[in-house]
Amino acid sequence: MELRQLEYFVAVAEEANFTRAAERVHISQSGISAQIRQLEHDLGATLIDRSSRTATLTSAGEAALVHARAALASADAMRQAVDEVNQLIRGRLVVGMVTACTVKPLFDALSAFHVAHPGIEITLTEDSSDRLVERVRAGAIDLALVGTATAPPEGLDAFPIISEGLVAAVPPGHPLAGRSRVTLAELGDHAIVCMPTGTGIRTVFDQACAAAGLRPDIALQASAPDAVADLAIRGLGVAVLSESMATDYRGRLTAVALDDVDIPAVLALVWKSPAGPALRELVQHTRRSFGDVQTAPAAVGG
Template identity: 70%
Template sequence: MELRQLRYFIAVAEESNFTRAAERLRISQPGISAQIRQLEHDLGATLIDRSGRSASLTSAGEAILGHARAALAAAEAARHAVAEVNGLLRGRLTVGMVTACTVTPLFDALASFHRAHPGVEITLVEHNSDELIEQVRGGVADLALIGTADEPPQGLEAMPIISERLVAAVPFGHPLAEPARVTLDDISAYPIVCLPEGTGIRAVFDQACAAKGIRPNLALQASAPSTVANLALRGLGVAVLSESMAVHYEGLQTLVIDDIQTLAVLSLVYNSGKSAALRELLAHCRHSFLAAPADRLVSATADLATG
């Protein structure tokens, strides 16, 4: 059993597809298949069910997945420990980002860190926030930028970046446009245009509705806040967005939702047992975000939607 085989197995498990896993790891699909077959031979069990259109885990595969992630995390920790003893910053960091991330202070931090420590390989992965949280917990990712409802996830350290209230947005002339304050009951009388499950904005909205016993008509969903806004502009529903997102679209009236008090939070999350490389990257992130102009941080909240 080799660490690379475990890495290939984890990639297939997460992508549910050999081809996508191979593209993610930048190796050939036959190569990843051969290594996983060798791993299955060494373990004496089939780990991946190849009979369907997607590659799914067998019972044995489910049983080994957590151990595979832990083994890779332990190996990486060993590398970092040796690097610290030698006074060097080397190894690999995996950084997770919400899909379609445009938070430029994070990119600035990665660039300055790379210039200072070229011996550390940086890998970027994109997922929704729920998946990124699990990757950080499982040691697959070292650091992730995520959107959550109110508080960062339990069990992880966090560097909060920005937090905002949710608002509803409707075209001028809509029955809800005046006065500019509404309740969940008010907006739930109309179709809702929102973001998908697994995103910070959606988590806040779903929790608020559940607390009030409201079942809104979720007419349309889209991953990009611009799509949500444009659908609302065309009268297809009431958009639910963060405050700074909604004000970017001319023709939309922003409505305060009085009974949503929970904030949507954009944070960097990581495990408490930080390596030297991760500690250094966090220092670069802290400097980058503190140095970023306020308008760059406000525009960054669009990523609360996709994460």
């Protein structure tokens, strides 16, 4: 008795026709007939009633069909289990993160995953959040850490890490330094230093300005939050950053809440389903590494 004979038998039982069953399993009608006759010989019973144009099961065939399906399902499960083990022994994962983003929990997760599965090659790439999302959707990247506006991208699985508001960051002595809050309209009186289009921070800022009917003066752009902050410290404009970014420059920059920006910047890990075994393992490592982090890493919203 062979698995292919069981497959042919199930095909005939479900199609109720030798010709259609042969087409389904891609062999000749004579070939499928010969294999089922051999199966009947091995079992010592007729499984298919061939007395009419419709192939019907005999009582023995009815009894055998349940077990044939179970045997094929078990064989498929065994193949899948072995495939999953092999994919955890060898393979390749591409991980993306926003440009100039130093996120220790992600690096910790990659390190722990590498120790657990040294045969899997890990490639790390940087890009803007919108391009990372598109590359995840296209299957070019397996897992990405991205900044988004309001919620993780539609159509992708996600693990949100933090959601926080934007602030205007100014150096001591700036006209806004003594304020606790400022509106977008008031911010429009000043040159602005911000991250480029395609980043989470910029998406949140642009959406809020569009909702208020404003077109802000973006004097300078930089991909790295450190560069945005450094330009503001030198008096070249008001930096638009996330709350946690601004805290890194306390003493050199004062964070002023943006009064009418209700859209939060979200930092999230995103991936596409269905996830293979290696990716599922990496996602679990990242979940454990980030844990219950409530304050964002260095570049939320990039």
